[in-house]
Amino acid sequence: PTPAGVIRFTVLLLTLLSTWFILQTYFQHSWKAISLRSWLGEHQQKLLRHKCGNQKSCPQDYFAFKIISGAANVVGPSMCFEDLILMSNVKNNIGRGLNIALVNGTNGELLKTDAFDMYSGDITKLQTFLQEIKHGTLVLVASYDDPATKMNDKVRAHFTELGSSVVGKLGFRDNWVFLGAKGLMSKSPFEKHIKNDKETNKYDGWPELLEMEGCAPRKMD
CATH class of the missing domain: 1.20.5 (Single alpha-helices involved in coiled-coils or other helix-helix interfaces)
Known part of the structure; x- marks a missing residue:
């Protein structure tokens, strides 16, 4: 080339x-x-991260929630709704007995929180509180120490109307977490209960704490 x-x-x-x-x-x-x-x-x-630290996210027309009962008489309960802490030790708005938060079932707005001591005379106060709940309100409940010592049949009937299946057998130092609604036409799927049993109690005189998370539909029915 x-x-x-x-x-x-x-x-x-x-x-x-x-x-x-x-x-x-x-x-x-x-x-x-x-x-x-x-x-x-x-x-x-x-x-x-899902709302309230839950394992799954919720569909658009559902509210994310997590309810944790108290542990014995030492650690108080907590409630989270749509990533907002409603009741907890840190917020200093809990007490032994029954801790209850009311939420608007349409927009998720917090309406009221209160704690009722079941050892004392709070049973009358609790009865009035439950009677005044308006239709469509979501009701979140967490026990702490003892939820039932002075609970009467009228109070149990109010919780049954909110959708509870176990309040009728709730006893001394049982643990209970529950989410129901005023006007609910059926039993709520959101409820856990563990009996105070010395054979199975995790703590000395109290059962282990309960934790429940899920997605509550708007306007539960």
């Missing part, structure tokens, strides 16, 4: 090699970028 031909061949070869190198570098960076985006997406998904 002539010198000119050798030069043309060398230039062509160098051009092909340069093109191959550029394409390889581009695709390597592109795949790395895709892989990085994928990893960040997966990592972000793992870090995603």
Whole structure:
């Protein structure tokens, strides 16, 4: 071949090699970028926090909630609704007995919180409180220490109307968490109860605490 031909061949070869190198570098960076985006997406998904720290998110027309009962007579209960703490030790609005929060069943607005000591004369106060709950109100309940020492049949009937299935057998130092509603036409699916039993109690004289989380539909019926 002539010198000119050798030069043309060398230039062509160098051009092909340069093109191959550029394409390889581009695709390597592109795949790395895709892989990085994928990893960040997966990592972000793992870090995603649901309302109230629940394990799952709730559908659009549902409210996220978590209710935790007291532990013996030492650690008080807590309630979270739509990522807002309603009652807790930190808020200093809990007490031994029954802790109750009322929430608007349409917009999720907190209406009222109160604690009722079942050792004392709070039973009359509790009865009035339950009678005045308006239709469509969500009712969140958490026990602390003892929920039932002076609970009478009228109070039990009010809770039954709110959807409770176990309030009729609630006893001394039992643990109980419950979410019901005024005007509920059936039994609430949101309720847990554990008996005070010296054979199975986790603490000396008290059963273990209860924790319940879920998604409450707007205007439960």
